[in-house]
Amino acid sequence: MNVKPLVSVNPADAPVEIAPAPESTPMIEAVALTKVFGDLTAIEDVSFTVGKGELLGFLGPNGAGKSTTMRILSGFTPASSGRAVIAGHDIQSDSFAARRALGYLPESAPVDLASTVTRFLSFIAEIKRLASSERATAVDRAIEECGLGEVRGRLIGNLSKGFRQRVGLAQAILGDPEVLILDEPTVGLDPRQITEIRRLIKDMAGRRTVLLSTHILPEVQLTCTKVIVINRGRIVASGTPDSLVSRIDDRHPIIATVEAEPARAQQLLECVEGVGRVELDRRLGVRRATFHVFCVPDASGRAPADPRPAMARAIVEAGMGLVELSQPGVTLEDVFMHAIADPSPGGDGSGDDEAAQEANVTVASSEEDSRPAEESQDS
Amino acid sequence: MIQGVWSIYKRELRFFFQSASTYVVLGLLFLICGTIFHQVTFEFVNDSAMAQAGGPFGTADKAPNINVAVIEQIFRLISAMILFIVPILTMRLIASERSGGMFEVLVTCPIDDWSIILGKYLALVTVGCVIVALCSIYPIGLWVVGRDQGAVPDLGIVLSACAGLLLIFAAYGAFGLMASAATQSQVTAAIVTLVGLMMWAAISEFHMPNAAIQRVTDELSAAHHTENFITGFVSLRDLSFYFIASFACLFVSARVLEARRWKV
Structure with missing residues (x-):
């Protein structure tokens, strides 16, 4: 996969205005990412691209390698091999430019317990190098977008989990980065808050490129334009939620x-x-x-x-x-359960139809049954 | 770079001065120092009076020197106390970012590791300056009271002792920062710092089999180099010892932050 270089980011003038990229320009590019911890292979040969304005859902059971992949993409830790490119900048070799284009919400919502919401966000605005004249506006906008107006003057340590998560989201979107990487943005929230956060994320798509991870299936179906299912460090299925469902539907x-x-x-x-x-x-x-x-x-x-x-x-x-x-409709749950139950990886992450015809999207066992006869047909 | 350091510095300084532990530590420090100061000053006044009175217990040439009897005593005490204060002040610096999840945000923002380290370290040194400034209350007090009796502390010795305190605070602080960078838990950071500093300060106290090794351990000991400053003796050797030690610790801290980027 070749990288089309975007207009390079000048460190002096932030927030950065990047020339509108063509529709096809990948904003997030993972090329054969592999991460090895000792003798544990956390992820292996993970490749995908996310186009501008797309909202990609990263789906997988706990421990599948979602967070590891996101940490690599955010530049927190390097891959053992492979390449991660954010907005045309390699996250390791051109780290600063890539980090400027990136908003990252880590798995554990970053909490600066001893600061108020406004002060924390102002600090983040500073270290994101927003121009001092624009910081206050940017902070206000992030507060408004994440619905933090009523708690802006309170210490983060005294906020509920839902508000803290929103503070984390607010720091990620601060400065309007082109690429957002959100690691389980709705974890630990109550249903109402989950709905709000989802709406928030959905509103962001289009303007921003979003990669979010989750193990909650409806979340992906409701919010994402593209889905990647990962299990045991490998991509086992990919495509739009509809295409994943319809592939399986044919033989349901x-x-x-x-x-x-x-x-x-x-x-x-x-x-x-x-x-x-x-x-x-x-x-x-x-x-x-x-x-x-x-x-x-x-x-x-x-x-x-x-x-x-x-x-x-x-x-x-x-x-x-x-x-x-x-004929009960196939849900992503079926796709997911089927994809992760299959030990042999299918999709190559490119999301094309040939890959889809492979083992990863063969007949799924529906919710209430699992038949040995069916399994044998898969192999 | 400068802007990043400044942002981190401001935030860290705010944490220091809004944290209760800072005030508890300062309160304890001055409680103990105040008590000892009272003690040594009282003894000094007694000894002076006895020396002036003459007689079998004292003669004029045995009159105590205020610099030796009070200033040195009190600054030596403070330099020892700093060893116990520093771990409490430094344990939070980086360990809390790691355990709170802030670390990932910090290092994925466009800010380099050195800015983080320097910002935090400078904030710590600023706290050290405040402590040393507060300590000057003792020589100022002596000067105000003793002015009329002609028993005033030597300004040079006081300044050199203050500089010595600040330098040892800075060196200990850099060590604490390093320990905090290397651990996730603040408690571990504090314990590692305390034990490390005790060994660093006391290494010259162990009796070595021969004089050459003894010489080396003397030179390596942090407390050994403060002694010169407290007695009013400023040398390039002692200065460079603290600068090199501080820089080495900061360098290791930056490497530790960077270590997550190493491919293993």
């Missing part, structure tokens, strides 16, 4: 509950056009059963037209009772 089973003798019903369903395999999920009494119906993919690998109308017709015509016929 239809749930059919039929009032009939199960064996007969199964036989009938298997004969419907477009239906591949039918599995008995569970019997509900003697004459009622739930099936999982899998569609036959056509030559291109895509599923054919929805077979549900044909199934309904067949069931009714055979004189059986149709109780339920549905």
Whole structure:
């Protein structure tokens, strides 16, 4: 991946105005990042790019390597190998320019317990080298944006966790950096605060490039334009939330509950056009059963037209009772659970379709079941 | 660079003067020093009176010198007390940033490690200046009271002793900063500093098998070099000892901050 150099940042005049970059310019670039601690490989060969204005969600279980990746991208610690580029500046070799373009919220919200909110933010504005004439305005704007107006004069040590987290967010956005790296911005907040922070982050996207990490799935689905799932230090899936869901959706089973003798019903369903395999999920009494119906993919690998109308017709015509016929939507949860359950890494982080067809986005086990037969199909 | 140092310096100085521990430490220091000062001054007055009276217990040529009997005593005491004050003042400096998560924010802001170290160190030295300035109350008191009796402390000795106090504070402080940079916990930082400083100060007290080694340990000892300043003897050797020691500790501190960037 080649880096397009942006207009270089002049240290003297901050806040920095960078010429509007073309849409495709990557603002965050991770190239084959690997970090080794002793004999533990925290992350391995992690590569991705985040374009200008994008909001990338970094999803993974605890200990997957999210924070390590973010620490590398923020320049806090170097990668054992690979390269991290922020706004066109290498975070190690051109560290100052990169750090100027960056707002970083670490995993543990930075708290300067002995300062008031305003004083803390003024200090951060100073060390971010904002021009002294603009500091007060920048601090006010950050306070307003993060909803800290009512507590601005209070000691941070006396604030609730939610407010402290917002103070952390305020210091990250202070000076309007182009790139924001937020490590679990909603951790430890109550549901109302989570909603507020999410809205805040979402409002920022477009103007700023945001990379946020989380292990809360709806968060990504609600806020992000792009998702990367990481597990055991490797990227296991990537794409837009919708594309990840739809890839898995193609082969997601239809749930059919039929009032009939199960064996007969199964036989009938298997004969419907477009239906591949039918599995008995569970019997509900003697004459009622739930099936999982899998569609036959056509030559291109895509599923054919929805077979549900044909199934309904067949069931009714055979004189059986149709109780339920549905295809539950796949959630990111399914993608996530599936991706992290798979020991062999699939996606290469480029998010293209070929990678997506690999093991990482094959049929997911839906919430309530897991079938050994299905697993064997994956391999 | 300068702006970064200045920002860190202001913030750190504010922390010093809004923290209760600073005042507790200063209060204890002057409580102890005041008591001892009273004691030595009282003895001095007694001895002077006896010397003037003559008789079997004292003669005029045995009259005590105010510089030796009071000034040296009190400054020697303060220099020893500094050893116990410094760990309390320095333990917070960097360890608290690390444990509070501020460290990551600081070092991902466009500010270099040396600015952080220097800003914090200069704030600490400023506190040292305040302490030394407050200590000058003792020689000033002697001067005010003793002016009429012709028993005033020598200005040169007082100034040299003050400089000595400030230098040893600065050297001990740099050591404390180094310990604070190397640890996450403030308690560990304080203990490491205290033990380290005790060894550094007392290394000349151990009896060495031969004179050459004894000479080396004397020169390495921090307390040994203060002795000259307190007795009014300023030498380039003692000055450079403190400067080199302080700089070495600051240098190591900056390296410690930088260590997270090393590829391992």
